[in-house]
Each structure stands twice: as C-alpha cells, then as structure tokens.
Amino acid sequence: MPGPERGATPSYDATIADRVDLTDTIAAFRIRPDGPVMPFTPGQYVTIGRVGADGRLVQRPYSVASSARRTEAGYELFIRLVRAGALTPLLFATKVGDRVTLKRPKGRFTLRPDDQRTHIFIATGCGLAPFLSMLRTLDDDAAPRKVIVLHGVSYADELGYRSELERWATDPRWGLRYVPTVSRPREPRNAGWTGRTGRAETVLGPLLDELRLPPAESVAYICGNPEMTVTAEEILRGHGFDAGSIHKELYWPLGSGRSSGAA
Ligand SMILES: Cc1cc2nc3c(=O)[nH]c(=O)nc-3n(C[C@H](O)[C@H](O)[C@H](O)COP(=O)(O)OP(=O)(O)OC[C@H]3O[C@@H](n4cnc5c(N)ncnc54)[C@H](O)[C@@H]3O)c2cc1C
CATH class of the missing domain: 3.40.50.80 (Nucleotide-binding domain of ferredoxin-NADP reductase (FNR) module)
Structure with a gap:
C-alpha cells in the first residue's frame, strides 16, 4: 500500500464531481478526470490522492462501483472513513468541486467474460x-x-x-x-x-x-x-x-x- 510521498509536488488531475453521504462514515464519491475517462474492467480499482496539511500527497486504491459501460460521468467510488487513517479524513473533508489526483484503473479482481457459473x-x-x-x-x-x-x-x-x-x-x-x-x-x-x-x-x-x-x-x-x-x-x-x-x-x-x- 502506498504511503505518503514526502516532498511530492502533485498536480491534481481530477475533480470530485458528486458526493452522496450514506452515514457519517460512508459516502459515494464520483471522480471525474480532467482528461478522458480511461476504460476499466468491472472489479478494477483507481488510485486517488490528496495532499495533507503537511504538504505530502497520500494515495490509496478504491474499487470502481460504477458500470464499465457508463464512463462519461467519471468513476463512482464507495468509501468508508477510517478516522485514524491518512487519506480518508482528507477525502471526507472535501466537497463537490475539490481536486484530487487520479491514477488509471488497475487490478485483476475482475469479472470473467462469459462465465455462466x-x-x-x-x-x-x-x-x-x-x-x-x-x-x-x-x-x-x-x-x-x-x-x-x-x-x-x-x-x-x-x-x-x-x-x-x-x-x-x-x-x-x-x-x-x-x-x-x-x-x-x-x-x-x-x-x-x-x-x-x-x-x-x-x-x-x-x-x-x-x-x-x-x-x-x-x-x-x-x-x-x-x-x-x-x-x-x-x-x-x-x-x-x-x-x-x-x-x-x-x-x-x-x-x-x-x-x-x-x-
Ligand atoms: C484494491 C483495493 C481496493 C480498495 N477499495 C476500497 C473501496 O472501494 N472503499 C474503501 O472504503 N476502501 C477501499 N480500499 C481501502 C483503501 O485503499 C484504504 O486502505 C482505506 O480507505 C483507508 O485509507 P486511509 O489512508 O484513510 O487509512 P490508512 O492510513 O491507510 O489505514 C490505517 C489502518 O486502518 C485500517 N483500515 C484500512 N481501511 C479500513 C477500513 N475500511 N475499515 C477498518 N480499518 C481499515 C488498516 O489496518 C490500516 O493499516 C481498497 C484497498 C485496496 C487494496
């Protein structure tokens, strides 16, 4: 798991386009990149980052919750606040329009095509x-x-x-x-x-x-x-x-x- 990057000079490249809070500690965020939304396979994750008060960039992976066929609106993420965590307190302090870093979808925990089991x-x-x-x-x-x-x-x-x-x-x-x-x-x-x-x-x-x-x-x-x-x-x-x-x-x-x- 990536830790804070000391001395990083991040340039935010995505925006929090929507946020729906389910409870005090669970929310769905929609992240829209500045550029095109990269396609993904259902089950993959993207990596989100935000700079903390100490100026360090903190990044964590989050599974995409949205349909792989509806990428135009960005990636929907379903996230729990870990109060003692490094990134989620920063994320839960954001509002729609705030900026984050975003890395492309990755991961092998994916739905196999044509698996009829x-x-x-x-x-x-x-x-x-x-x-x-x-x-x-x-x-x-x-x-x-x-x-x-x-x-x-x-x-x-x-x-x-x-x-x-x-x-x-x-x-x-x-x-x-x-x-x-x-x-x-x-x-x-x-x-x-x-x-x-x-x-x-x-x-x-x-x-x-x-x-x-x-x-x-x-x-x-x-x-x-x-x-x-x-x-x-x-x-x-x-x-x-x-x-x-x-x-x-x-x-x-x-x-x-x-x-x-x-x-
Ligand atoms: C492939 C992948 C996909 C992921 N997708 C999601 C996702 O869709 N939604 C999501 O909420 N998280 C997801 N996570 C977890 C996420 O990446 C972070 O670890 C989590 O949000 C905590 O980040 P943090 O920086 O706030 O806390 P950290 O500083 O990273 O964590 C501090 C400690 O809290 C514990 N911890 C971490 N997460 C939780 C948790 N949810 N509940 C209880 N204890 C925890 C761990 O022991 C960790 O060492 C995913 C992780 C991986 C590896």
Missing part, C-alpha cells in the same frame, strides 16, 4: 463496490448471471445500494439473490432490523448449506475486511470450492487493522 459475491462494508460495478455492467449489457450477493455490515444503514440490489432481486430477468446481514443487531441503531444477523463469514456456511450450490458450477468472489476474506475462503474450501474458483480482494493487509466486520 453461479456467482457468489461476498462483501463486507464498502467491499460491495466492485460487485456493484460487475452487476451494473452486466445489467447494461443485458446479460444477467445467476448471482448471490452476501453483504455484511455492522449497521443496517450501512447497506449501501440496498434498493438497487433489491430491485435486481425482484427482477425476473435476473437470478439474483440478495442476502444482507448486520453484525450488531442489538444496538439501538439497528432497531427494526428483521433480516439476517451475524458477520458475513458466520452467515456464509449456513447459506451455502441452504443453497446447495454445486462447487463445479459455481465461482466465489470475496472482497473487504481481510480477516473475513480468509475465513470465507476456508468455509468455501470446506464446501468443495477449489482455489481456482475463489477470487479475493483484501482491502488492507491481514493482521494490520481492526478485526471488525467494517470495510
């Missing part, structure tokens, strides 16, 4: 972002696949893009099953939540038992909190998935952060 997408928090890009792109291509989306959050109000996912889940053209789960059901902020409870990795095993997905006809993508990612992979292996049918994106290094379900 059942896809199971497992995300914590903002780890939903690459899956949104995949789903939105498939939707724009009128090529829906059979997909299960397991999204784990601490609080129900962190279930970003819930209405979009619920709409796909009720659309007969899609074979989409949306499985949101909250890990802190007893907290007042979750009052009224009647859905599944527990961390994504706790829900995954029973969900696989319930779905009875044939491993040879299924592929899993896991994204977000690194501890969840490792545990989810173990559960999938225990249910017969081989290593080649499991794709992972860890949002920060294993063992370096909080072990909460947040991402």
